[in-house]
């Protein structure tokens with residue numbers, strides 16, 4: 001499943017967090033997406049969900065090249081962070 005359209009329509013500002021039902025597993029209020037300077041970090045807290053943890057590869061290079069200007073770099077950083085497994089956990093992003 002491609003989550004980019006879903007995340008794009010959240011229209012998050014910097015440091016804003018969305019929390020709601022997961023678009024993949026339909027889990028109730030298990031999905032969060034937080035926009036930081038480096039990109040949007042999203043996560044589902046349901047253990048059985050494929051987009052939980054670091055395993056998700058929902059944004060492809062094709063998606064990145066299709067992004068609008070200012071979001072391109074953020075998305076690239078986000079993609080790279082997912083690829084090399086350096087996504088901060090929610091507990092590390094506070095403050």
Ligand SMILES: [Zn+2]
Nearest residue numbers: 022025044049
């Ligand atoms: Zn989920």
